[in-house]
Amino acid sequence: MSRIQLVRVALAAIGLAAFAGVTPAAARDYPWCAQGGEYDYPGECAYGTYEQCQASVSGRLLFCDRNPRFAYGLDRPPQPRPHRRARAVAPY
Template identity: 65%
Template structure:
């Protein structure tokens, strides 16, 4: 029983440390998108080459198209970050 009381807090600490260490995933604008069928516009834009996209859409009733964010030079949507709060400095 004593071992269980020590193991659970240690396990919880490891899980929390794992969440604290991991970084959020970053979206990247790849030049090719799988479009049609199950995907809304612009589609699943995760392909670096047209050949990769073609291989992925084969047999899925989809087609490959250019990513409009890359093809037409549109700026990506800004990533919103929370404002850092600072404490006011007390006058001397």
């Protein structure tokens, strides 16, 4: 094997290893929600502290309130897992 081929194989292996470690982002609710305006109930629940929420809603005609899932102990229903499709491998 030539040096260029070895470099290509090494780069492909690194790329495959990096891709294999990627997981999909999980939606997560935080204890504070921005409510009002364009947001339906419970609002945009993306704030870990009241201060973060206040900084975000400043000047937007919104207000901050507790996330009802945290305040009342409501759990989210489990999300169904997406159907996995098998890919056809093209022969080389």
